[in-house]
Amino acid sequence: xxxxxxxxxxxxxxxxxxxxxxxxxxxxxxxxxxxxxxxxxxxxxxxxxxxxxxxxxxxxxxxxxxxxxxxxxxxxxxxxxxxxxxxxxxxxxxxxxxxxxxxxxxxxxxxxxxxxxxxxxxxxxxxxxxxxxxxxxxxxxxxxxxxxxxxxxxxxxxxxxxxxxxxxx
Numbered sequence: 001x002x003x004x005x006x007x008x009x010x011x012x013x014x015x016x017x018x019x020x021x022x023x024x025x026x027x028x029x030x031x032x033x034x035x036x037x038x039x040x041x042x043x044x045x046x047x048x049x050x051x052x053x054x055x056x057x058x059x060x061x062x063x064x065x066x067x068x069x070x071x072x073x074x075x076x077x078x079x080x081x082x083x084x085x086x087x088x089x090x091x092x093x094x095x096x097x098x099x100x101x102x103x104x105x106x107x108x109x110x111x112x113x114x115x116x117x118x119x120x121x122x123x124x125x126x127x128x129x130x131x132x133x134x135x136x137x138x139x140x141x142x143x144x145x146x147x148x149x150x151x152x153x154x155x156x157x158x159x160x161x162x163x164x165x166x167x168x169x
Contacts, residue, residue: 053077
């Protein structure tokens, strides 16, 4: 008799125990990558920061915490973490979704992305994947994109200092 496959062990703590600031998805994912690197449970090379946007900076995602019912949230961009597991199933870590955390890739793809076929062309998404180890080395943010023309925060920033690269950029 075949032995059942071992259950997937999440690479990060439960959603509520993760560092999280609403509207700072790129930093949330950076913090997840930092945690994964510190634990040495999975090879960091199995993880990717996935940037989702398009030329118009209008991408619809369903099953988001800030959504209402079955209506999508239209983000200028969104960043999620993909685990390309050595097992049969890949997983998405999205701290902004109401879907499971982590979420099987197939479920996330169907529920959160839906199909581009049913979208107007201006909402078609473009995706860029960056390996987690490279993301940790190269990502930096001064958070200026979150300030309005008067320098006021559009959304409150994370409580920790801005993320900088080793070079200090």
